[in-house]
Amino acid sequence: MTADVKTVHVSLGERSYDIKVGPELIARAGTYLKPLLRRARVAIVTDENVARIHLPALERSLDQAGIRHDAIRMPAGESTKCFAELQRLTEWLLETGVERGDLVLALGGGVIGDLTGFAAAIARRGVDFAQIPTTLLSQVDSSVGGKTGINTPQGKNLVGAFYQPRLVLADTGALETLPMRELLAGYAEVVKYGLINDRPFFDWLETNLDGIKSGDVAARTYAIVKSCEAKAAIVAADERESNVRALLNLGHTFGHALEAATGFSDRLVHGEGVAVGMALAFDLSVRLGLCPGQDAARLRRHLERAGLPCRLADVPGLPDADELIALMGQDKKVVDGKLTFILSRGIGEAFITRDVDPAALRALLKEREAA
Numbered sequence: 001m002t003a004d005v006k007t008v009h010v011s012l013g014e015r016s017y018d019i020k021v022g023p024e025l026i027a028r029a030g031t032y033l034k035p036l037l038r039r040a041r042v043a044i045v046t047d048e049n050v051a052r053i054h055l056p057a058l059e060r061s062l063d064q065a066g067i068r069h070d071a072i073r074m075p076a077g078e079s080t081k082c083f084a085e086l087q088r089l090t091e092w093l094l095e096t097g098v099e100r101g102d103l104v105l106a107l108g109g110g111v112i113g114d115l116t117g118f119a120a121a122i123a124r125r126g127v128d129f130a131q132i133p134t135t136l137l138s139q140v141d142s143s144v145g146g147k148t149g150i151n152t153p154q155g156k157n158l159v160g161a162f163y164q165p166r167l168v169l170a171d172t173g174a175l176e177t178l179p180m181r182e183l184l185a186g187y188a189e190v191v192k193y194g195l196i197n198d199r200p201f202f203d204w205l206e207t208n209l210d211g212i213k214s215g216d217v218a219a220r221t222y223a224i225v226k227s228c229e230a231k232a233a234i235v236a237a238d239e240r241e242s243n244v245r246a247l248l249n250l251g252h253t254f255g256h257a258l259e260a261a262t263g264f265s266d267r268l269v270h271g272e273g274v275a276v277g278m279a280l281a282f283d284l285s286v287r288l289g290l291c292p293g294q295d296a297a298r299l300r301r302h303l304e305r306a307g308l309p310c311r312l313a314d315v316p317g318l319p320d321a322d323e324l325i326a327l328m329g330q331d332k333k334v335v336d337g338k339l340t341f342i343l344s345r346g347i348g349e350a351f352i353t354r355d356v357d358p359a360a361l362r363a364l365l366k367e368r369e370a371a
Contacts, residue, residue, distance in 0.1 A: 006221065008228040010144065011236045015164045019144060019228050021221060025171035026057050026107075026132060030065025033130060036166050037067065038101040043093055044071040045116040046107040047080065050134055053177050058107060058132070070096045078264040080111050081150040083159075089119045093127070103128040103166065109135035109182075110142035110270065114157070117148030121163035130167040135178060136186025136220075137271050139170040140193075140227035145235040145248075151264055155330035156256040162240050170228070172221055180213070184308050185271025187212065188251075188278070190223050191302065193230040195278060196247050199348030201226055202302075209306055246352050250342040251277030257327035261319050268315050275308040276315065284356070284364050285343040295346045312368045321365035325358075 005022035020032065033042065042062065046055055051073045062069045072092050074080050093104065104127055106116035113131050120129035133143040149160020175183060190212075194202030204222075205212075211219035231248065238245035254277030255270070262268040282299050285291035303310040312318060319327075328339055338354040339361075345351065 006225050008225060008232055010232045012164060012239060017164060017166055019168040019170060021170045021172065021224050021228065023171065023173045025169040026054055026174065027061050029058055029132060029169055030061040030067055032167060032169060034065050034067060037103055040066055041068040041102060043096055043098050043104045044069055044107055045074065045089060045104060045112060046071060047074045047076040047112055049076040050108040054107060054134060054174065074112065078111055081115055083150065086115060086119060086150050089115060090123050093119060093123045098123060098127055100124050100127055103130060105130050105132065107132045107134065109133065110138040113138050113143050114148050115150060117163050117165065118150060118160050121148055121161040128166050131165045132169045132171065134174040136175055136183050137189055139224050140186060141189040141231065143168050144228055144231045155260050155327065158330065170224055172217060172224065175220060176215065184306055185269045187306055188271040188275040188308055190227050192250050192274065192278060193227045195344065195347055196250055196350045197348055198230060202347050206302060246340060247342055247350050250350050251281055253277065253328055253331050253339060253341055254280045256331060257324050258315060260327045261324060262315065272309050275303050275310055276312065279303060279310040280368065281342060282344055284361065287360055287364055291344050291346055298347065321362050321369060324365055325362060
């Protein structure tokens, strides 16, 4: 549409779609969405905070494109990813007359995207949906790849579906409204892509961190596009996480347990849990003799410089090592009772394993409790 908008294609056959990255995409959303619509109508799902900032511009864009719209405002926060709010949203979609072939539009961060995608997957056995992610975390991670779901008392994202969006519009201007804590939570996921298989990207992040934090549009756009390209390639190779897609969970086995231990509350937002989890994954890799200690130290320095937590001691009130390991046992990637870990042979060299000595894991967590 315009030269300032970058496109990343997610290649999944008949489920393929584009990710658009650039400025003012919310204000131009109607133009991008209209070709996808069977009839000129959408149902918008957002949260109360995002609605105040971005919903008016989206509604104006839809009006200009001649698209009718209804909107529901969900409570903000991770606690919204639950059965009660899923029921409320699904019933609202049915009450507003959403039909198969209609489009449901998620406007917000990862919570809204995950919840909306799951509701779209189950309403009338599947209606179309699109994502307009408004946080860095959702732009580089949760809006891409079709993972949808909710949390339960047993753990994070344990109920859900693989369900791909029709389109993702990542408006870089939306990042200007984010509190720094939320921006940094998303930055942890950006770092992850360098750690998995792209050491030069990690090198670039070390050089450009200050620009990303301070609002350099070119740096932010490059980081988002590189992250989306990395995730799109992995998703195209393994849509339903039977193998290589598990690499995207670097830091998440630890991080999800930490989130559960803190009650999915503001004590620890998702990206912060991932940051601590990635540092622990590198520490465990060093302990097992797999990874150079200097790479683990380099990662920790970068996370600290970014302003992200990277130690268990950075998260107050955590349970002991045994309870954390029990929470890790609820991870979706457990196979035959064995935890799946994403470990590393160095920055840019992540790999999947189920052969971690439980004693080594427990010893690491006990050691880090006191660190």
